[in-house]
Amino acid sequence: MSEYTQGVCHDGAAILKDGQPLSIEHILEALMEADQQSLxxxxxxxxxxxxxxxxxxxxxxxxxxxxxxxxxxxxxxxxxxxxxxxxxxxxxxxxxxxxxxxxxxxxxxxxxxxxxxxxxxxxxxxxxxxxxxxxxxxxxxxxxxxxxx
The missing domain is CATH 1.10.287.1080 (MazG-like)
Incomplete structure (x- = not known):
C-alpha cells in the first residue's frame, strides 16, 4: 500500500507518494480515485x-x-x-x-x-x-x- 506524505522539494512544498514527489496530474488522479472509492x-x-x-x-x-x-x-x-x-x-x-x-x-x-x-x-x-x-x-x-x- 502506498504512503502519502508531505515534504519539501527543490522548488517548494510537495505531496510525496512513497517518498517521491507527485506531479499535479498525479495528485488530481489520486483525488479522483479516492472520490470513486467513497460511498x-x-x-x-x-x-x-x-x-x-x-x-x-x-x-x-x-x-x-x-x-x-x-x-x-x-x-x-x-x-x-x-x-x-x-x-x-x-x-x-x-x-x-x-x-x-x-x-x-x-x-x-x-x-x-x-x-x-x-x-x-x-x-x-x-x-x-x-x-x-x-x-x-x-x-x-x-x-x-x-x-x-
Whole structure:
C-alpha cells in the first residue's frame, strides 16, 4: 500500500507518494480515485438494486421476506459481536475478529437498503430526518443536511 506524505522539494512544498514527489496530474488522479472509492447512498442503492436483479429468485422476495432478511442479518451481527467479546475477554467458545463484525454490519446495511428500496424509502433523506429529529429531541447541536454541515 502506498504512503502519502508531505515534504519539501527543490522548488517548494510537495505531496510525496512513497517518498517521491507527485506531479499535479498525479495528485488530481489520486483525488479522483479516492472520490470513486467513497460511498454515497445513491451509489449504494444503484449497485444494490442492480445486483438484486442478478440474484436468482429475487422476484420472489416481498416485504415480509426483506424484513426477515434484515432481522436475520441483525441476528448474525449480534452473534459476531458476542464472539468478538469472547475473544476480548478470554471466554471459552468460538471467537471472531473485527473483520467478521464489519462483514455483518455491511450485511445489515445491504439488507436494510433492499427493504427501503422495496418500500420506496430514500435512506439518505430518512437518515438525515431521523438523525436531526434525535438531535432536536435531546438538545444536541450536531445535525445533518445542507444547512447543518
Amino acid at each position: 454515497t447512498f445513491d451509489r449504494f442503492r444503484q449497485a444494490n438494486n442492480q445486483r438484486q436483479l442478478e440474484w436468482p429468485g429475487y422476484e420472489q422476495t416481498d416485504t415480509t421476506f426483506k424484513a426477515l432478511e434484515v432481522c436475520g442479518e441483525a441476528g448474525e451481527l449480534a452473534e459476531a459481536v458476542k464472539k468478538l467479546i469472547r475473544a476480548e475477554r478470554g471466554i471459552a467458545g468460538s471467537t471472531v475478529g473485527l473483520d467478521a463484525v464489519a462483514d455483518e454490519l455491511a450485511d445489515v446495511l445491504i439488507s436494510a437498503d433492499l427493504l427501503a428500496a422495496h418500500l420506496g424509502i430514500d435512506l439518505s433523506k430518512a437518515v438525515i430526518k431521523k438523525f436531526n429529529k434525535t438531535s432536536m429531541k435531546y438538545g444536541l447541536e450536531t445535525k445533518l443536511g445542507e444547512d447543518h454541515q
